[in-house]
Amino acid sequence: MQSITDQFFNLTIMAKTLPLMLSGLWMTAQLCAAVILLGLVGGLLVALANISPRAWLRIPSIVFTDIFRALPPLVLLIFIYSGLPFAGVEISPFAAVALAFLLNNSSYYAEVYRAGILSVGKGQWEAARSTGLTKAQTLSSVVLPQAIRNVLPDLLSNTVEVVKLTSLASVVSLSELLYNANMARSITYNASPLVLAALIYLVILWPVVRLVSRFQRKLAA
């Protein structure tokens, strides 16, 4: 019993490695901010292209979302980080991770937005257009606010996935939360830093998944 506590819940070791963990958390936060914010904007643009009547916008965007949802994010990441240098393109670990996950994530966001936009009835478009609003005005004032409300749980779930995804960045030695925890583990010969990292992920994400469930129940009601 004593040894389990020492190996997994060693408070002394947790306290000692806390600065390292916090700096990892900070890197994770930066990565999430970049991928989530750019993903939300990029995903929206892709979704709009996706529903466009113009084939030259629609077809590339469908190909984009299909490819980057089908491709495993880890494959994409390693290709960008380790494959592209063969073409003379050197890229920092942060940029590689951000790019790989952005491509993956904006495709998912795009699908969510698209479902949201399609969930808003044709009548809303027609009412707005018949009062002289342009397509862009109709989208921004009438359709998107309703669309986003309709898919808020899915947008949030997807955001949770992004945060979890960032832990894959440890494979390209980006010093985010999991990478630093694992480093702390190897320095201290103790699993407590990994437990601490898991706890940090849980504390951050648990409220969000709860919120998603609440929203889902409310929308279903």
Added chain:
Amino acid sequence: MNNRPMLEIVSLQKRFGENLILRDINLKVARGELVFIIGPSGSGKSTMLRCCNRLEEPSEGDIILDGRNIMSGTSRDLDQMRLKVGMVFQGFHLYPHMSVLKNVTLAQRKALGRSADEANARAMDMLDRVGLAEKANAMPSELSGGQQQRVAIARSLALDPLVMLFDEPTSALDPELVGSVLAVMKDLKSKGMTMLVVSHEMEFARETADRVVFMDGGVIVEEGAPEEIFGAPKADRTRAFLSRVRR
């Protein structure tokens, strides 16, 4: 006052794929006139109305609004034209995420470029006119169907349209709520609004319409004063339709 028609539909045709839904429709609507359109389901009444503001794109023909052909011009002209043609739908289509007041001010702000104060004042006038000033801050979901439809009318009216198109405005309403919407429409007519109304409210047509148009199979079969169409229809198809709806 000039006596050029407010709205003129000239040789209008509409195709959906292979199907010719409107075949050569011609109709002139004078200023302040209320033209009431009847006809069996699927005869093309909605399609004809929707061609009048190009929600549906005519395949052939012209739509002349107050002397201007709306079939020519840029997309900017089209948006400007649309706010001169009010449209009221069977399903109301209020914006559910906005208060009643915002529903009525949105296009005034964005399409007409009115200031917030101006738009709010105009919206309150129009809401007052449809008897719903006290609901300005309510959300659409808090209103009855009849109230929602009156807000939808106020939303169009606030843009000072030249013509108002009504596509079965009371068909989705519980019977006890129909009267309040018809009363608003009657008031509009008495104030000189030019109106095109697709509806099954024959009593309203008798009292309010200047002219009744009977459509079937994508053509105007017959038109005339309400007493002519309802009292002594000439075409067999009109008689058959009227006896069906009266039963």
